[in-house]
Amino acid sequence: MTDQPGAARFTVTLAAGDEPPTVVVSGDLDLANVAEFEEAMAGALDGAPALTVDLTGVTYCDSAAVRALFALAATTQLTMLVRQTGHIKTLLGISGLDRVATVVTKE
Amino acid sequence: MTELDDGRVAITVGRSADETFPAGLGAQITGVFRETGDPLAALAAAPTAANDLTALSAVIDRSAARLTYSSVGDLRPALAGPDAAPALLESAVGRLRTAQLSPAATVLLCSAAADHAAALLGRCVSLHPDQAADRIIESLPVSSAPMAAVLYRQPPSPLRLTVPADPTNLATVRHHLRGWLALTGVDSETSADALLAVGEAASNTTEHAAAGAVHGVDLTVTAAFADGRLRFTVSDNGCWKPPPDLPGNRGHGIRLIHALVDDVDLIATTQGTTVNMVKEVRR
Numbered sequence: 383m384t385d386q387p388g389a390a391r392f393t394v395t396l397a398a399g400d401e402p403p404t405v406v407v408s409g410d411l412d413l414a415n416v417a418e419f420e421e422a423m424a425g426a427l428d429g430a431p432a433l434t435v436d437l438t439g440v441t442y443c444d445s446a447a448v449r450a451l452f453a454l455a456a457t458t459q460l461t462m463l464v465r466q467t468g469h470i471k472t473l474l475g476i477s478g479l480d481r482v483a484t485v486v487t488k489e
Numbered sequence: 490m491t492e493l494d495d496g497r498v499a500i501t502v503g504r505s506a507d508e509t510f511p512a513g514l515g516a517q518i519t520g521v522f523r524e525t526g527d528p529l530a531a532l533a534a535a536p537t538a539a540n541d542l543t544a545l546s547a548v549i550d551r552s553a554a555r556l557t558y559s560s561v562g563d564l565r566p567a568l569a570g571p572d573a574a575p576a577l578l579e580s581a582v583g584r585l586r587t588a589q590l591s592p593a594a595t596v597l598l599c600s601a602a603a604d605h606a607a608a609l610l611g612r613c614v615s616l617h618p619d620q621a622a623d624r625i626i627e628s629l630p631v632s633s634a635p636m637a638a639v640l641y642r643q644p645p646s647p648l649r650l651t652v653p654a655d656p657t658n659l660a661t662v663r664h665h666l667r668g669w670l671a672l673t674g675v676d677s678e679t680s681a682d683a684l685l686a687v688g689e690a691a692s693n694t695t696e697h698a699a700a701g702a703v704h705g706v707d708l709t710v711t712a713a714f715a716d717g718r719l720r721f722t723v724s725d726n727g728c729w730k731p732p733p734d735l736p737g738n739r740g741h742g743i744r745l746i747h748a749l750v751d752d753v754d755l756i757a758t759t760q761g762t763t764v765n766m767v768k769e770v771r772r
Contacts, residue, residue: 410660410663412656412659412660412663412688412692413656413659413692413695413696414656414657414659414660442663442684442685442688444685444688444689444692444742444745445689445692445741445742445745446692448741448745449741452741468681469681469682469684469685472681472682472685473685473745476744476745476748476749477741477744477745
């Protein structure tokens with residue numbers, strides 16, 4: 383993936399040894415990289431009943447990610463870490479994701 | 490500061506020798522402003538001499554991008570463009586002067602000594618107006634006299650951008666839109682809502698193009714800011730048949746757009762699809 387000037391680069395990593403497993407995402411998350419996000423979540427989950435997704439470093443995310451998170455929340459106990467302010471929290475509220483998963487605010 | 494009937498904005502900043510603005514004088518100047526729309530007349534009609542007043546009066550015509558000003562004592566507006574360093578405009582003591590405002594230009598009218606105005610504008614020109622006000626206050630010496638400052642930003646030129654309708658170009662669209670939104674000076678929440686609404690509409694278009702396996706489809710995004718409204722269009726020239734919606738799938742995007750902007754209008758023809766969006770900007 384090439385760097386876009388001004389846009390934060392998308393990264394997704396697995397925090398080692400966390401219980402439940404935690405996926406840490408940062409940068410802009412959209413249709414171009416949502417598959418990578420889904421793969422990382424599925425890989426981290428690896429049969430576990432619960433997953434934490436840390437979205438505090440996400441600078442942009444749209445309904446592509448919302449769909450992926452809804453699909454995961456249908457079968458998994460999902461916890462999302464988000465910033466106190468910003469559009470991610472708005473997005474989770476509008477989409478109703480905050481009603482099918484646990485949202486924890488940081489800062 | 491007052492809005493005239495024709496939508497122009499009239500502003501007066503000033504101070505008397507004892508560093509205050511005499512009570513009642515502001516209302517008096519505003520009254521003449523409302524009648525004449527003329528900064529020179531407004532200052533001439535006020536008993537400025539009796540109050541030993543230094544004042545700068547200005548009218549900003551947003552649609553004509555024009556600043557008209559006059560002063561009693563040497564107070565001058567400071568002007569900076571997106572590509573031009575902050576500078577003081579010509580002195581207009583006892584006369585009327587006019588300056589053209591380029592797109593995204595910032596004007597500072599300030600009751601402090603004229604040479605301070607350009608320096609203050611230099612410290613805050615690249616900031617969002619909310620933060621700029623904080624920066625101006627921070628920049629003042631603790632001991633300084635009370636000061637009035639009015640910061641105005643002219644809307645930027647409309648944005649128009651065309652890219653191939655591919656998900657890998659969504660980041661490019663957001664990059665340009667982020668830059669343009671920063672020039673408008675709208676608050677960060679409004680900016681984030683607009684970015685997400687446009688991003689969502691653009692994402693839908695690229696998804697349609699991919700699902701329909703249609704090649705050579707272009708995605709065009711436009712943005713404009715006028716009369717307190719942000720207007721966006723997201724359009725494509727694809728003439729595919731929209732794929733059937735998957736349950737619980739596409740609904741998120743559409744619902745999101747409706748929640749984020751004040752008005753949404755979707756026009757689908759055989760030549761392509763256009764989404765028009767309007768976002769009101771809070772004042």
